[in-house]
Amino acid sequence: MDILKHNSMAWDNEVKLGNKWTIPVTKAQIQDAKKGKYELLLTPTKPVPKEWIGDIKGKNVLCLASGGGQQGPIVSALGANVTVFDNSKEQLKKDEMVSERDNLSIKLEQGDMRDLSRFEDESFDFIFHPVSNCFISNIELVWKECYRILKKGGVLISGFVNPISFIFDLYEWEKNNKLIVSNSIPYSDIDDLPKEQLEERIKNNDTLDFGHSLQSQIGAQIDAGFLIGGFYEDSSGHGDLLDEYIDTFIATKALKL
Numbered sequence: 633m634d635i636l637k638h639n640s641m642a643w644d645n646e647v648k649l650g651n652k653w654t655i656p657v658t659k660a661q662i663q664d665a666k667k668g669k670y671e672l673l674l675t676p677t678k679p680v681p682k683e684w685i686g687d688i689k690g691k692n693v694l695c696l697a698s699g700g701g702q703q704g705p706i707v708s709a710l711g712a713n714v715t716v717f718d719n720s721k722e723q724l725k726k727d728e729m730v731s732e733r734d735n736l737s738i739k740l741e742q743g744d745m746r747d748l749s750r751f752e753d754e755s756f757d758f759i760f761h762p763v764s765n766c767f768i769s770n771i772e773l774v775w776k777e778c779y780r781i782l783k784k785g786g787v788l789i790s791g792f793v794n795p796i797s798f799i800f801d802l803y804e805w806e807k808n809n810k811l812i813v814s815n816s817i818p819y820s821d822i823d824d825l826p827k828e829q830l831e832e833r834i835k836n837n838d839t840l841d842f843g844h845s846l847q848s849q850i851g852a853q854i855d856a857g858f859l860i861g862g863f864y865e866d867s868s869g870h871g872d873l874l875d876e877y878i879d880t881f882i883a884t885k886a887l888k889l
Contacts, residue, residue: 635822635840636719636744639767642839643699643720652676653762656701656726662734665709672703674762674791675866675881684789684862684885688712691757694781696774697745697764699723705730707760708738715739715756717748719767746773754783761790763881766841769820771848775856779888788858788886794865795819797872797880798843803829811873819843850884858886 647654664670671679689711695704699718704727708714716727716738724740731738741750745761746768759778765771778788798819803826804810815824821833821840833840854860862885867875874880 633822633834636768638834639839640719640721642837643718644722645837646839647700647720647722647726653702654700654723654726656730657705659734662705662709662730662736665706668710670706670710672706672760674760674789674883676763677869678864678866678883680789680883681862681864684787685710686787688758692755693758693760694751694756696759696761696778697767698760698762699727701726701730703760703762704738705734705736708736709734712758713737715741717741717743717745719744744768746770746777748777748781751781753780754786756781757783757786759786759788761788763791763793765790765844765849766793767839769842771844772852772856775853775858779856779858782888784888786888788853788888789862789883790853790886791866791881791883792849793843794878794880794882795843795845795849796878797874798841805873809873815843817843817845818848849882853884853886857888859889861885861887 674680691712693707693712693714695716697718699716699720700723704714704716718724721742724742727738728740765774795817799813799815801812801814804812820842864883865879866881867879
């Protein structure tokens with residue numbers, strides 16, 4: 633099946649369901665951002681440290697797989713030249729709505745985060761990449777493309793899921809509130825879910841997910857040429873079974889020297 637197309641439609645559906653990552657920022661938040669008061673999220677709850685962002689006024693910023701009318705508009709209000717790139721047309725419509733409402737200048741691009749060939753080498757100063765690469769395979773391609781399109785001295789900040797979240801039986805987790813180890817990493821809904829559970833997720837238009845190793849998440853950034861210059865962890869923020877025991881989200885700041 634075409635996983636890219638499926639997840640595009642699944643995120644269009646998440647917009648209808650009101651997923652937290654699809655709720656655009658308010659006009660008041662944009663006004664605050666123009667005054668330098670803002671919060672940006674790579675992971676569910678912890679704001680990105682302000683020193684990770686720095687002064688981005690006048691810089692070219694790519695918000696990668698970052699539709700939903702959240703990060704892009706805030707970054708634009710901070711004075712950056714913003715491009716929002718996402719696989720979901722409904723998510724991009726959220727950015728378009730905020731842009732028109734608050735008179736912001738934001739370029740919108742729909743596509744696969746693994747293929748940034750429409751962008752020239754060294755065309756961005758900063759890439760903002762919140763939790764999203766769990767919806768694709770081959771994330772090494774993402775890191776290589778990010779390195780290519782960043783200028784020297786550029787920054788990539790990313791959020792992703794700790795692979796420990798994917799070792800448990802999804803059905804027992806979601807349906808019976810139990811943690812039963814059943815999967816290895818790397819993980820794929822397509823390859824590792826029982827047929828009937830996979831068919832149910834497809835029928836319900838749920839996203840199809842991938843659990844990537846830390847080697848792929850962090851090591852492959854280094855392999856692509858980046859220097860990791862920042863790191864923090866975060867919880868789900870909504871009482872997941874693992875929240876009591878371990879933070880299940882990770883954020884990194886990577887530098888192209």
